[in-house]
Amino acid sequence: MTAGHDLAVIGGGLIGAAIAWGAARSGADVLLLDEGDIALRAARGNFGLVWLQGKGLGHPDYMHWSIRAGRLWPELARLLTEETGIDPEWRGGGGLNFCLSEADLAARREMIARTADAGGEIDIRLLDRAELRALAPGIGPEVLGASLSDLDGEANPLLTLRAFHTGVQRQGGTLRSNSRVQSLHPMAGGGFRIGLADGAELPAQRLVLAAGLGSETLAAQLGLTLPLRPERGQIVVTERVAPFLHHPTNTIRQTRDGTVLLGSSHEDVGFSTGTDIATIARLCNTGARLFPALAEARLMRAWGAVRILTPDGLPVYDGAPDHPGAFVVTCHSGVTLASVHALDLGPALARGRLGPAPQTMRSSRFALSPD
């Protein structure tokens, strides 16, 4: 029997790739398996925010884990750039969540108070219109203010993913594309045989399931209940314009190159990744209310991608109780959490542990409460 790789990571999206890179950096021999272009890949269609303000209200573990991710992102960006030559274009400087009504302002005030009550180590303050104008002079007349947090940031999600993939290979790991995993077979005496759709079988000592929406059925083979549902988000992109926005915000981003992204919708439309005119128009409208000058910018393209949601919206970090060495990871903010996945979780999983991943995020919570 061949022992195979130390660790097989199933799914080369943002979560799997981050974990694989982190594990490979800590010395493990890693195999990263990814499905082909037909797969649903949130990692290639997301908005690119490293977003912390408002995360984990009512769930302090998630709040603290996310805040830790925010603090680690600058380090992640530095390491990826150094080790792969690919700069993920991380930018901090504080995130703005715009308020267009008194109700919005009240909601942000409450969010700030609840974050402080939970002991969140993040600075969030409410800016009035005058203070906001000092940071973003182009805001429209309807914008009343914004909440500003010190730790929020943004990254280029495609470059981040490419840096992880490159990093895995630089560390001696193997990236195998067009490799859809179909079956998982625990072996007597430990380890797993991983069955691919093309009939190949690959052995590995440990495995991590990080296949996005594809994880649900694979997790069931390991005896884990992982109910996941898709939620579509559409994003609109304009032509490049001179820089006018120097902060990440909840609904609009301007990249280093000047491109403006407007996003994103939340739609329950199954696995469709299409777009529709009504949603595109609404996103454009919001953009022009926030920054009236955008009304003149030309729309370049729009796309849809599906989020991966658990019933309670929280991440899952779990090991299969009956199959030591098999783990599952999913979350809905894979850009934000990429830093903790790479730097904290990857090295722990390489040693067969969940490490610092919060205990309250096991999947057993779904088995206990059928809904």
Added chain:
Amino acid sequence: MRFRRIDPAPSLAHQIHFEGTPIPFAEGDTVAGALLAAGIGTFRTTPVTGAPRAPYCLMGSCFDCLMRIDGAENRRACMTPASNGMRVERARGPRPAGEERMP
């Protein structure tokens, strides 16, 4: 490289204005066609590095021929039919937005 019209005797009765210079065009010319025939090599400079660019695909998909046409930013010169008196300028770097346009 210099482009040459295949039609040996085009009727060049009308003109567009390229940064103040009159450029004749033939019936059916696009803005890009008229400018290339007149020997104009640089259509724009890029928003990111400022590098000069010229039309590449001439079929609307590469966006390397972006120009300011009759005051509208970032028009594709290869997709815009030339018309008499049209005012055409190079797109220099990023189009203005935000604070530059704001009161």
